[in-house]
Amino acid sequence: MRTVRESKGITVRDLSRATNIPENTLYCIEIGKDGVNASRAKDISLCLQEPLEKIFEPSVFSAKK
Numbered sequence: 001m002r003t004v005r006e007s008k009g010i011t012v013r014d015l016s017r018a019t020n021i022p023e024n025t026l027y028c029i030e031i032g033k034d035g036v037n038a039s040r041a042k043d044i045s046l047c048l049q050e051p052l053e054k055i056f057e058p059s060v061f062s063a064k065k
Helices: 002-007 012-019 023-031 038-048
Strands: none
Touching: 012 023, 012 038, 023 038
8 A cells, every 4th residue: 555655656644535434544554553544445446546446455354164
């Protein structure tokens, strides 16, 4: 995410303001300390104008048995 954001000249503060996601949360997402829910991932993707697959690693979820 950081690489894409920086390549577009967008600061964490800019992204925070555009997505309503706190700066600290964005830093934690970028360094892998926190995950991101679907809603926030979509907001970030729209703001950066990139597909989700370019910004985030895919995850696989299985139903509990």
